Amino acid sequence: MRAVWGGFALGVIGLQQQAVLPSWRGWLAVIALAVASLAWAVRLRVSLGSFSCTGDRWRAASGWAGVWIAAACVGFGYAAWRADVRLARALPAAWEARELTVSGYLASGPSLDANGARFLFAVEAWTKPEPVGDARLPATIQLLWPGRDAPLPALEPGMRWRLPVRLKRPHGNGNFGLRDAEVAMLERDVRATGYVSAPRRAARDPRDARGLGVAIERVRWRVHRRIDAVLADAPHRGIVVALATGAQDAVTDADWRLMRRTGTTHLIAISGLHLAFVAALAGGFAGAVWRRLRWRGRPAPLIAPAQTVALWSAVIAAIAYAALAGFNVPVQRALWMLLAAALALATGRNVARSQTLGWALGLVLLNDPWAVASAGFWLSFCAVGAILFVVAGDMPMRHHDRSFHDDDAQRGASHLGTKLRALCISAGERMRRSARVQYAVTLALAPITLYWFAQMPLIGPLANAFAIPWVSALVTPAVLAGIVLPKPLDAFALHAAHRLFELLAMGLDAVAKPSWAVLHLAQPGPWALGCAALGIAWCLAPRGWPLRWAAPVTWLPLLLPAPFSMQSTGAFRVTALDVGQGTSVLVETARHALLFDAGPGPESTHAGERIVVPYLHAHGVRRLDALMISHDDSDHAGGAAAVLDEIRVDTFVGGLLRSHPLWDDARGAGAAALQCAAGQHWQWDGVDFDVLWPDAGPLSGKPNEHCCVLRVSTHARAPADPADTRVAALLAADIEAPAERALLARDSAALHAQVLVVPHHGSRTSSTEPFLDAVGPLVAIFQVGYLNRFHHPQQGVYARYEARHITLARSDADGAVRVEASGTVLNVERYRDTQRRYWMTPPE
Missing domain, CATH: 2.40.50 (OB fold (Dihydrolipoamide Acetyltransferase, E2P))
Incomplete structure (x- = not known):
């Protein structure tokens, strides 16, 4: 069944990569392939029960390939059916x-x-x-x-x-x-x-x-409210709530940052480790009580074995705790594994651990086919898979060691020195195994962490070696006590849990301070991940496996920089991020990067922290040569503080009043700070950057009147000859008609650009006819929020661009937009075209 569930999971994953759900022709193809593959496997008489088949090795391999393909088709079809049913419910x-x-x-x-x-x-x-x-x-x-x-x-x-x-x-x-x-x-x-x-x-x-679902939610909410009432404004209150109910919305940004830097984010969710602890505690307590009970003069164990009572008490406690946690993916995985193991024990069957993991994988995906699109799914299953792989490889050594200790204990049981020696050897062996498991989990999760979070905490093994037992043995039991104890005893337990985590946070903060504590790398592609997975399995193989020392060679693709197709001078890429109603544009040359605006901040959608910083990390931008904040509107400047906190910035350029706090933030981050002013010019890798607006001197008027306007071009000046085909991009921020007229009067030729980030999101106060005539864009990008309250872009303005037959892109319909310029060639890529998935809301 491991192979069957593996093929089923492969099919589910394949469906989540599709741009559209299968049509009736697609369904016919899937059914035909499944039937043909299953018929082939049956013809070769593959035995699912014994994992064997008749015939030679190649015959066996082809038979199992048929089983895999059939299972993958079933997984693909099941996920497509679930998606079709769910997507059928739609708001007109x-x-x-x-x-x-x-x-x-x-x-x-x-x-x-x-x-x-x-x-x-x-x-x-x-x-x-x-x-x-x-x-x-x-x-x-x-x-x-x-x-x-x-x-x-x-x-x-x-x-x-x-x-x-x-x-x-x-x-x-x-x-x-x-x-x-x-x-x-x-x-x-x-x-x-x-x-x-x-x-x-x-x-x-x-x-x-x-209903049962409503009752569970009421219990979770009451526990949440009780913790809020007891801990009030305590700094780590959100951590206690997360450990109690699985709800992570109250975890502060500071705590998230600390957990990410130390690789301990898994500790603030109810994980399989916590579920196992609850089950073991409940089972042990129930078994101990049952052994001492009597019913009508008969000992309770004569009515039902204490082991059976302990087993099913553990299962009931695990189900209750999983419900309290909201049945997240790691909890589902642990719960299904526990139920499979409990059934095996109850029926007296010996089930392999990998078989249990396979059943858990299949049952999780049957319940939630979209779990494969979450980081928790991959982190949870890969961590357990790595542990089982290492434990299985260590089994022969474990058996040998145990027999050695038994013999040694028998020969020298009367000698204190021999007992101490045996105890030390046993403790050392346990530490070795624990360290090997920790090493295996850290190694297995490194590429997955890199893929999902674009960072690798180098101090993660050290932090987890202390944090896992601390949270599991101290913090979690205190939280559980706070849940089950009556008032006012619950308050003492919850305060104790908070204090214990506070001590842990102090230790984690101390080890997370060095700049080398976290390694930021570009998000790896499929081939790099595949090579890393092969290398990890190679490295964790049992002793005696050939060339284990060469395994790290397969990890080298993870260290490669983010791909940028134009490494020669004179090439640049403009990426207009989808930050909702706001602006953030990344300009890259072969060896430099500039961020123009940083999107909304905490006062709105937290786009700076949720989108801009993760995007920079995912694409290997560890340093910004310049961060330019065009003006003081929150949808442009709100995310700048998050960027300054997380990314090294060499130069901060702003169209901001001198009293603005971002100046102090920039200097505190070690960046040189200067006001943007017309006439500023610099060149990177054969690409010229010119600031066209505002004029030098004190800023006055509303922020839109003194926005920074930046022109990026493959030549220092705009060509006077209209036939000149050199490429430029104009980033116009939120300038309005008066600023457009002033720029036209100063030098209309300097505005010429093939790419235009539309001023003021397409507001009716901007994009005047003379301005568009002077710019003459081939590509225009509207950065607007979906159904935004300003109704940007204004319908008449959008029609003005359409009438000029300009290639248009808008973030609410297309997502982020990349424009790569090299020589005379423009390449436009829209996120929702090249990365489209079937669940994306189609544009109207």
């Missing part, structure tokens, strides 16, 4: 941004932040402003109840409400190398998002919803 495009009324109940506890309360809402009834035919409307939506203008009402899971809302279809920012949030929404069956548009008209229904 005509209903987007319109006020609707929905009736239903809270399906999750609210997550509170400065903007209000976010929660999942199970819809039981919709208003229908217009007929929708046979269309199936979303059953679950994600809502924000705004809390800035009025206090929030009491919100708990199961409460029924009738709410006026404004909704939109699921939409996530699309950027090369970063995870698309739309797949996470599909995984949770969230088919629309929005906000309560008129809280005063919300009506509470006193009849609360019932």
